[in-house]
Amino acid sequence: MTELPARRLLLVHAHPDDESINNGATMAKYVAEGAHVTLVTCTLGERGEVIPAELRHLEGAALGAYRRGELDAALTELGVEDVRVLGYQDSGMMGLPDNDDPAVFWQAGLDEAAGALADVMVEVRPQVVVAYDDNGGYGHPDHIQAHRIAMRAVELAEGRGHRVDKVYWNRMPRSVVEDAFARLAEELPGLPFGKSADIADLPGVVPDERITTAVDGTAYAAAKAAAMRAHATQITVAGEYFALSNDLAQPLFTTEYYELVRGSAEPGESDLFAGVEVAS
Numbered sequence: 001m002t003e004l005p006a007r008r009l010l011l012v013h014a015h016p017d018d019e020s021i022n023n024g025a026t027m028a029k030y031v032a033e034g035a036h037v038t039l040v041t042c043t044l045g046e047r048g049e050v051i052p053a054e055l056r057h058l059e060g061a062a063l064g065a066y067r068r069g070e071l072d073a074a075l076t077e078l079g080v081e082d083v084r085v086l087g088y089q090d091s092g093m094m095g096l097p098d099n100d101d102p103a104v105f106w107q108a109g110l111d112e113a114a115g116a117l118a119d120v121m122v123e124v125r126p127q128v129v130v131a132y133d134d135n136g137g138y139g140h141p142d143h144i145q146a147h148r149i150a151m152r153a154v155e156l157a158e159g160r161g162h163r164v165d166k167v168y169w170n171r172m173p174r175s176v177v178e179d180a181f182a183r184l185a186e187e188l189p190g191l192p193f194g195k196s197a198d199i200a201d202l203p204g205v206v207p208d209e210r211i212t213t214a215v216d217g218t219a220y221a222a223a224k225a226a227a228m229r230a231h232a233t234q235i236t237v238a239g240e241y242f243a244l245s246n247d248l249a250q251p252l253f254t255t256e257y258y259e260l261v262r263g264s265a266e267p268g269e270s271d272l273f274a275g276v277e278v279a280s
Ligand SMILES: CC(=O)N[C@H]1[C@@H](O[C@@H]2[C@H](O)[C@H](O)[C@@H](O)[C@H](O)[C@H]2O)O[C@H](CO)[C@@H](O)[C@@H]1O
Pocket: 015, 016, 017, 018, 045, 046, 047, 048, 049, 090, 091, 092, 093, 140, 234, 244, 245, 246, 247
């Protein structure tokens, strides 16, 4: 097996598109700096809606395979080469009957799914893991389940000989979000979206003091936007804004924010690997 780079980051996401929305700039930055980035995507988003009219025929059985292609195209834009799809079925939005389908991720056994994720962690041995918060950011069952298996897999991996040094949750500082939405309100008339999302619609918004780490991905803004555009069934990008199939405009952030929930953070850190002893 070829020797992996000294710094190794693993991110856990629910559907194709989440990785680019939440961490596109972070992944592009660390790949460019020589770190090994592993993306684990739990489902292929089979129950998603499709934005472009010319692709709407894909909704249903064909969508999962198509979104896998979108994921590969997005990761090419970011330079990420290590992607693992766990193969669970998209559970649909919270409260839908789809949630009760035995094949969906929401119904997966925690230790079974976390065990599969721990296998990847024991293989790759990441020093840093990024996951959603305990609400999955915005309460989608697949996002909540992705959070649960990520936190459980860190425990299982430690029992199998690999201790993850730092675990972060994806976050957004409230003041940054409020400022960005104030700018969006001014620019909305010139954008191709119906109206603005509400701050409450954004995942992981917390008081600024909860933020431990801000990764400046400004240099990778174009790569992040290109990766998001690759998910054309799910995302429409217009300048510094985007919308999902709900056509609600929201800011496209290129500084990406995190809250450290395991390990020790340096005050105002800007590097997910800060304080980690990395073999040279
Ligand atoms: C970003 C994300 O997690 N998208 C999920 C989500 O998609 C949303 C859903 O279709 C909702 O009904 C729309 O209003 C919203 O615009 C969509 O972003 O849920 C899908 C079904 O589980 C999932 O495939 C998609 O990746």
